[in-house]
Amino acid sequence: xxSELPEIGTETELHSRDALAELQLRRLQWTVRHAYxxxxxxxxxxxxxxxxxxxxxxxxxxxxxxxxxxxxxxETYPFGMFAVPMADVRRIHASSGTTGRPTVVGYTAGxxxxxxxxxxxxxxxxxxxxxxxxxxxxxxxxxxxxxxxxAGIERLGATVIPISGGQTARQVQLIxxxxxxxxxxxxxxxxxxxxxxxxxxxxxxxxxLKVAVLxxxxxxxxxxxxxxxxxxxxxxxxxxxxxxxGPGVASESVLTKDGPHIWEDHFLPETIDGDTGATVPDGxxxxxxxxxxxxxxxxxxxxxxxxxTRLLPxxxxxAVRRIEKITGRxxxxxxxxxxxxFPTQIEEIVLGIETLTPHFILELHRAGRMxxxxxxxxxxxxxxxxxxxxxxAVLRHRVKMHIGTSVEVQVEEPGxxxxxxxxxKRVYDLR
Ligand code: DLL
Numbered sequence: 001x002x003s004e005l006p007e008i009g010t011e012t013e014l015h016s017r018d019a020l021a022e023l024q025l026r027r028l029q030w031t032v033r034h035a036y037x038x039x040x041x042x043x044x045x046x047x048x049x050x051x052x053x054x055x056x057x058x059x060x061x062x063x064x065x066x067x068x069x070x071x072x073x074x075e076t077y078p079f080g081m082f083a084v085p086m087a088d089v090r091r092i093h094a095s096s097g098t099t100g101r102p103t104v105v106g107y108t109a110g111x112x113x114x115x116x117x118x119x120x121x122x123x124x125x126x127x128x129x130x131x132x133x134x135x136x137x138x139x140x141x142x143x144x145x146x147x148x149x150x151a152g153i154e155r156l157g158a159t160v161i162p163i164s165g166g167q168t169a170r171q172v173q174l175i176x177x178x179x180x181x182x183x184x185x186x187x188x189x190x191x192x193x194x195x196x197x198x199x200x201x202x203x204x205x206x207x208x209l210k211v212a213v214l215x216x217x218x219x220x221x222x223x224x225x226x227x228x229x230x231x232x233x234x235x236x237x238x239x240x241x242x243x244x245x246g247p248g249v250a251s252e253s254v255l256t257k258d259g260p261h262i263w264e265d266h267f268l269p270e271t272i273d274g275d276t277g278a279t280v281p282d283g284x285x286x287x288x289x290x291x292x293x294x295x296x297x298x299x300x301x302x303x304x305x306x307x308x309t310r311l312l313p314x315x316x317x318x319a320v321r322r323i324e325k326i327t328g329r330x331x332x333x334x335x336x337x338x339x340x341x342f343p344t345q346i347e348e349i350v351l352g353i354e355t356l357t358p359h360f361i362l363e364l365h366r367a368g369r370m371x372x373x374x375x376x377x378x379x380x381x382x383x384x385x386x387x388x389x390x391x392x393a394v395l396r397h398r399v400k401m402h403i404g405t406s407v408e409v410q411v412e413e414p415g416x417x418x419x420x421x422x423x424x425k426r427v428y429d430l431r
Contacts, residue, residue, distance in 0.1 A: 008120060008121050008124040008156070009121060009124050009125060009317070011265070013264075013265040013319060013320075014265070014314075014317040014318075014319050014320055015317065015318060015319050016319055017318075017319045019319070020264060020265060020319045020320065021059060023265055024059055024264065024265070024268055024293060025058065025059050027265075027266075027293035027294055028056060028059065028062060028268060028291065028293060029053070029056050030293075031291065031292060031293055031294075031295070031299050031301070032053045032056050032065065032301065033053040034083055034296070034299055035083060035299045035301055036052075036053045038083035038084070039080075039081055039082075039083050039299070040080070041072060041075070041076055041080065041081065042068075042299075042301060045066040045068075045072075046065065046066065048066070049064070049065070049066045051064045051065055051066075059268070062268060062270070062291055062302065063270070063279060065291075065301050065302050066301070066302065067272075067277065067289065067302045067303075067304050068300055068301050068302055068303045068304065069303075069304050070103065070243075070304075070306075073103045073104075073243065074100065074101050074103070077101045077102075077104060078101075078104040079104065079106070081298060082106050082297055082298060083296065083297060083298065083299050084106075084108055084296055084297050088108050088109075088296075088297070089106040089107065089108060089297050090107055090108060090109050090111075090112055091106070091107045091112060091147075092104060092105070092106050092107075092142075093105050093106075093107075093142055093143070093144045093147075093242055093246065094142040094242070095142075095143070095144075095241075095242045095243075096142075096143075102142075103242060103243060105144075105242050105243060105297075105298045106297040106298050107297050107298070108296040108297045110296055111245075111294075111295055111296055111297050111298070112151065114266065114294055115148060115151065115152075115245055115246060115248065116151035116152050116154070116155040117152075117155060118152070118245070118248040118249075118263050118266060119148055119149060119151065119152020119153070119155070119156075119247060119248040120152045120153075120155040120156040121248070121251070121263065122152065122213070122238055122247070122248045122251030122263075123152055123153065123156050123158070123182075123213060123251075124156060125236075125251050125252065125253045125254065125261065125316065125317075126182075126211055126213045126234075126236040126238070126251065126252065126253075126254050127210075127211050127234065127236070127254040128153075128156060128158055128181070128182050128211060128213070129156070129157075129158070130156060130157030130158055131157065131158065131159075132158045132159070132180075132181040132182060133158070133159045133161060133178060133179065133180040133181050133182075134153045134158050134159065134160055134161065134180060134181065134182045134183070134184060135161045135163060135171075135174065135175060135178070135180035135182065135183045135184070135209075136149050136150055136153060136160055136161060136162055136163065136164075136184045136185075137163055137164065137165055137171060137183060137184060137185035137189060137193070138164070138165065138184055138185055138186070138216065138247070138422075139164055139165040139166075139422050140162065140164040141164075143242075143422075144240070144242045144245075144246025144247060145216055145246070145247055145422075146162070146164050146165070148240070148245075148246035148247045148248065149184050149213075149247055150162055152247075152248060153184075158182075161174060161178055161180055165185065165189060165421050165422045166421045166422075168192055168193060168196045168419075168421070169196065169200075171193050171196070172193065172196045172197055172200050172202070175193070175197070175207055175208070175209065176202065176207070179207075179208035180208060180209060181208065181209065181210050181211070182209065182210065182211045182212065182213065183209050183211075183212045183213075184212070184213045184214075184238075185212070185214065185422075186214060186215070186216045186217050186420060186422055186423055186424065187214040187215075187217065187219040187223055187224075187227060187235070188217060188219075188420035188423075188424035189420045189421060189422055189424075190212055190214060190227055190231070190235075191227070191358055191359070191420065192419045192420050192421065194227075194230050194231055195419070204230055204231050204232075205230065205231060205232035206232070207231070209231060209233050210233055210234065211233055211234045211235075211236060211254065212227065212231070212233050212234070212235045212236065213236050213238050213251075214227070214235055214236070214237060214238065215237060215238035215239055215240065215247060216240075216247070216422070216423055217423045217424060218326055218327050218328060218329065218332070218342075218343070218344050219237075219325075219327075219344070219347070220325070220327055220344050220347050220348045220351070221325060222347065222348045222351035222352065223347060223351060223358065224237075224257070225351075226351050226358060234254050234257075236251070236252045236253075236254050236257065237251070237252040237257075237259070237260050237325055238250075238251045238252070238260065239251065239260045239323065239326060241305060241307075243298075243300055243303055243305075244267060244290045244292060244300055244303060244305070245266075245267075245292070245295070248263070249262065249263065249267055249290070250262040250263060250267075250322075250323055251263075253315070253316035253317070255316050256315045256316055258312075258315055258322065259312060259322045259323050259324050259325045260322060260323055260325075261314055261315075261316065261317045261320050261321070261322050262311075262320055262321055262322065262323060263320065264319070264320040264321065265293070265294075265320075266292065266293050266294050266295075267290050267291070267292055267293060268290065268291040268292075268293055269288060269289070269290055269311060269321065269323070270288075270289040270290075270291075270302070270311075271284070271285075271286030271287065271288055271289065271309070271310065271311055272286050272287050272289050272304075273286060273287070274286070274287040274306075274308075274330060282310070282311040282312070282313075282321065283310055283311070283312065284310055285308060285309070285310050286308070286309075286310065287304060287305065287306060287307070287308060287330065288305045288307045288308070288309050288323065288326075289302050289303060289304055289305065290302075290303050290305065291303070305329075306329050306330040306331055307326050307328075307329050307330075308326070308327075308328045308329065308330065309323040309324045309325075309326045310323070310324045311323060312324060327342060327344035327345075328342035328344060332426075332427065334362070334364065334373065334427065336364075336371055336372075336373050336405050336407075337370070337371060337405060339403065339404050339405040341373075341403050341405060343362055343426045343427060345402070345403055346360065346362065346375060346399065346403075347360075349395065349398045349399060349402060350375075350377060350395065352398070353391050353394055353395060353398075354380070355379060355380050355383050355387060355388045355390075355391040356377050356378070356379060356380065356388070356391050356395065356411075357377070357378045357379065357380055357381075357414070359377065359378040359417050359419075360375055360376060360377035360378070360417070360426075361375075361376050361417055361418070361425075361426055361427070361428060362374070362375060362376075362426055362427045362428065363376060363428045363430055364427070364428070364429045364430060364431050365430050365431065366431040371431065372407075372408060373405075373407045373408065374407065374408040374409070374410055375395065375399075375407055375408070375409045375410070376410045376412055376417060377395070377409065377410070377411060377412060377417075378411075378412045378413065378414050378415070378416065378417055379391070379411050379412070379413070379414065380414075381414040385411070385413075388411055391411060392409040392410075392411050393409075395409045396408075396409050
């Protein structure tokens with residue numbers, strides 16, 4: 001059976017820009033018409049904007065369409081953005097959201113097929129092949145991570161170990177006993193697992209694992225190097241969001257590890273200036289915006305992700321563009337006494353100081369009218385508190401130098417800070 005399918009990663013659209021553009025235009029026209037005909041909110045906003053599906057004659061015409069935001073999805077909670085009858089929706093996922101109502105998304109049988117194909121393509125790009133065993137520690141349930149990855153692993157012809165997130169002692173046992181080739185989880189959770197391996201007297205660098213496909217939260221290239229060194233594996237980045245599909249909207253090639261390739265045959269990306277909405281040219285930093293090209297149940301038109309990155313030319317798959325590794329989201333940005341700061345900037349600096357661990361949280365305080373930021377970070381267990389004394393000063397100094405703001409640093413004993421079991425909560429606003 002499988003021999004009848006085109007080999008993953010060899011699809012013409014990933015290698016010929018002309019073939020891709022032709023396919024994208026056709027699919028864009030279909031999507032815009034489908035959204036206009038079946039989702040009242042799209043019909044209303046298109047009409048308000050004076051734009052009609054017939055106006056989409058070339059790819060650049062996407063810029064004539066109105067943006068869609070998280071607020072639009074909340075307004076139509078729970079199923080108002082579905083473009084097919086409920087009887088055709090095979091699955092629902094939802095993201096918890098930090099405030100108020102969750103965002104609800106739906107999939108037809110065809111959507112689920114395409115999603116598994118794209119996750120399979122993503123895992124293939126990461127070097128995973130049929131016949132390998134894959135430990136899937138993304139959370140199962142309404143979160144798209146667990147079930148999304150699961151279907152892709154099976155589609156690839158690999159063996160899935162559906163452990164979900166949490167129960168870290170059990171993760172250690174199954175990694176030891178089942179000898180998986182690959183692991184899928186958030187980067188912060190992989191650190192928790194590495195610590196647990198060590199605590200069990202095992203060498204994290206000596207497991208059967210060869211590759212980790214990590215995503216669902218921002219992480220830096222410094223963190224990649226730390227994970228690769230500690231576990232003796234390749235660490236590859238997978239990107240996605242529930243509103244656009246789930247994991248597998250874009251994914252990195254293990255050959256280049258140069259940022260996720262966007263699967264542009266299914267998603268049309270743009271970058272915009274977050275304040276003005278103006279298009280930002282490729283190569284420049286902007287807010288990532290997606291229009292789905294093949295989604296039936298939940299088409300999205302110019303969906304504003306709030307993720308900040310730049311569009312770059314493809315390498316391993318030359319026809320599609322890459323995104324620079326996403327290290328910040330608009331929502332995570334801390335404005336400290338007028339200076340913008342992302343938690344990943346601290347991560348980058350922390351990982352350059354050997355006596356500190358990657359286990360840190362950021363606390364925002366207010367004394368009088370002054371905001372302050374405290375970095376609470378664990379020292380390395382193999383070093384004494386005295387040996388780590390200088391580390392706090394070094395961290396403070398480097399933050400001041402590289403980010404341009406003063407922070408407090410509090411070095412903590414190993415194990416006192418909360419550990420990740422999925423997406424890690426790094427910032428605590430105590431103002
Ligand atoms: O996190 C989907 C996913 C699951 C992706 C498993 C990868 C692996 P949401 O819960 O809707 O969906 O969260 C989406 O998470 O807008 C980004 O801000 C962030 N994010 C996801 N992947 C990455 C990544 C899933 N590789 C939001 N790097 C997105 C940085 C990421 N941020």
